[in-house]
Amino acid sequence: MTIYDHEANPIPGGAVSGEIATSDGTRLRFARWPALAGTPKGTVVLVQGRAEFLEKYFETVRDLQVRGFAVATFDLRGQGGSGRDPRVGPAGHVGDFRDYQADLEAVMAEVVMPNCPPPYYGVGHSTGATILIGSAPAMRTRFRRLVLLSPLLGFGDHGWPTTVIGPLAGALALFGFARTQVPGAARHVLYPRPFAGNRLSSDERRFARAAKLAEAHPELTVGAPTIGWIRAATDAMIRLDDIDFVDRIRIPTLIIAAGADKVVSNAATERFARTLKIGHMITIPGARHELLMESDIYREQTFAAFDAFIPGS
Template identity: 45%
Template sequence: MSDTEDRPQFAEIPGNPAPENLVGGFIETSDRRRIRYAIAKVRGASRGTVLLLQGRNEAIERYFETIGDLNDRGFSVVTFDWRGQGGSERWPRRPSLGHVKHIGQYLIDLECVLQDVVLPDCTGPYTILAHSMGGLIALHAASRHANTIERLVLFAPLIGFASRLPSLGTLSRIATAARWLGLSTRPVRRAIPGRLPNPADNPLTSDARRYARNRHLAETAPQLFNGSPTVAWLAAVTRAMRRLEDSSEIAALSVPTLIVTAGADQVVSSAAADRLAYRMRCGSSLTIPLARHEMLQEADRFREQALEAFDAYVGSPALAAA
């Protein structure tokens, strides 16, 4: 249930103001974790509600611009911080690390936001728009929410890591072995990108202004961001990715899905995402050439293509009163 008396304070910096219609709150999940969420309802006629799922080490504040753009296109928006990051409850032992025991914990976060925030208070139809790790979680949640969610649009989903890392099978075996050796809570140092890199070595976006904005946000509100994920996190996400190689898992996916890959992605594997879309009965994919990993933080020439792809795929259902 929502905690209406405990409203979050959003971090605002020059060039990244919160949308005027943004309101927030906290919910408690079924396993008693405190999750920060935000709602921005469209004024006037509505095309439905977008549930925006973040990637690893992100926060609501990084999506202020995108929330405004979706509102301008006629969509209400709900987003939230996954447990262990942003303004949601952190792992108490080492709050600077991103830590989960299994992917099911993220699925609980999503389920509770849907049941406690989206369905009671927001107009359908409902679409999930997800980035990176959010895309991986959305795919695993899709079958259980097929009667609620009408479309998935996944930007650079975490289906596989970039080729500069060891293979998915190797990473999974290493992480699983490390867990058995009692190293679950140790940080992963170099295998997964953590904080924003230096501008000269930036795989995230080619847009200097948005990159500087996000860097300033991380410096101004460091409490919203993480360092390295843990070995347990790596074991959880690699296991979840490997499940999406299984034909029976793919066959269970029934929500129409558009996968949008970045042509210059150095963080996740675009090839793995394209293969998954090809194997899905309800999937399709497109690539935005030369775009880097964070397409919603990219230069306008790439970002507009991503938003137009979303808009075209979701379509224009009959307008309903907001």
């Protein structure tokens, strides 16, 4: 399975890539890398956000490699180079976030545990962080620690409150519109344009790098989410908000929130963090949603928190 090089974004050394199939037959594209410094300190499993693809994380992979970690990541179903539902075209769709959790379970079983050195640390961005939370009770013997970056636990400033978005999406899905893209959204969005006013990053160079990757390989991109994806995200938020579920999380967890995040709700993240038994939250003031694609002043703070929390860093 191909991973793509780019002059501004070279593939980190030692890459091994391929594809696996999940229990329901969905094809997943993955890549893994060795540590670069002496005896490996373990493996970081990167779980991407919605509409992302593994090439976006090459800089982060290199940063982790030189810290002494092996790295594994994969494209979630419906995006990047992984299998897609042909009925939704370029839309971003999943019927249930537990399907994403099945993706993670397959990658752990078939890629990470047979090939990557333990212990294992989960790092998830946005939707990826939500997937890690949902998987935490089942993964308590696999992951030693979790780092959740800008987790999707509530929708941000999108014009409508979560309390309206969720029930509306549920009703529309019930009437047969689950695979319909959100009304009024662009059908196929290669990358947010222009840089000015974007909600993802204040770093123009990293923003442009991601945009060039999307333009060079549009087959990796997806458009706006479907109504079914919104319903699935809302259902996941409700499950994760249940105190009985949170009580089952036994993996030490660090949540890092972006202070200027308008994509997800920091208030929802704070509420969740207060219920964690063995976790805590920090906020990086001024940072936008994509902490690993942000300006150095914010990105370095993110890695400083990672280094303080992950043993061996």
